[in-house]
Amino acid sequence: MRSIVLEKYYINAPLRVALLTLATIGSLILLNVLLANGSNVAEAYVLKGCHEADHDANYVDVHFAWGTNLQTPGSAWRTAWSTGMQDWEDANTDHVILFWPDSTSAHKINSIWDQYNPSPGTFSHNYFCQPHYSSWSLKNNTWATTGWSANERRSTAGHEIGHLLGLLHTTNNSLMDVDRDRSVVYVPKTDDINGVNASFDD
Numbered sequence: 279m280r281s282i283v284l285e286k287y288y289i290n291a292p293l294r295v296a297l298l299t300l301a302t303i304g305s306l307i308l309l310n311v312l313l314a315n316g317s318n319v320a321e322a323y324v325l326k327g328c329h330e331a332d333h334d335a336n337y338v339d340v341h342f343a344w345g346t347n348l349q350t351p352g353s354a355w356r357t358a359w360s361t362g363m364q365d366w367e368d369a370n371t372d373h374v375i376l377f378w379p380d381s382t383s384a385h386k387i388n389s390i391w392d393q394y395n396p397s398p399g400t401f402s403h404n405y406f407c408q409p410h411y412s413s414w415s416l417k418n419n420t421w422a423t424t425g426w427s428a429n430e431r432r433s434t435a436g437h438e439i440g441h442l443l444g445l446l447h448t449t450n451n452s453l454m455d456v457d458r459d460r461s462v463v464y465v466p467k468t469d470d471i472n473g474v475n476a477s478f479d480d
């Protein structure tokens with residue numbers, strides 16, 4: 279009798295695992311169907327709760343100065359930032375977003391070499407920010423992005439600008455997804471645009 283019990287146990291353990299797995303997959307599929315078809319569709323964007331200060335009901339005006347390492351028009355990273363800004367200007371956001379180069383601005387976009395921080399780009403801002411950033415800077419890290427393509431740089435610039443516009447990270451292959459393929463995802467996607475619309479709804 280004991281051996282049968284043991285044998286029965288050994289046969290059924292994988293079966294139980296298989297049934298549990300099937301049940302879990304089934305639940306996830308059902309959940310996805312409910313999320314996709316339900317009236318309350320879950321939003322994937324995540325808001326920072328802070329955004330660029332200079333805006334009204336219709337326009338977001340971003341004034342900035344090029345940093346010391348981005349003084350040369352046409353250089354690889356300056357082009358990436360310029361294209362990233364253009365991508366947001368062209369995005370179909372509720373607010374018209376405009377970027378204004380202004381050498382007297384305290385807000386800087388710069389290029390750095392930082393072998394101690396693996397991030398390809400960073401967005402820094404004042405600690406107490408809600409609802410508006412009073413100071414900020416955007417930087418790309420050439421150490422972390424050696425050999426990257428134009429679109430990979432562009433994707434990085436657009437992502438960091440997304441933080442300036444009030445977005446946090448997602449996991450849905452949008453511009454704000456840190457695991458996106460930067461050579462493929464380099465302009466704001468619907469979720470990014472929805473997020474910015476919600477961000478400036480104040």
Ligand SMILES: [Zn+2]
Nearest residue numbers: 437438441447
């Ligand atoms: Zn980020």
Ligand SMILES: [Zn+2]
Nearest residue numbers: 409410478480
């Ligand atoms: Zn605001």
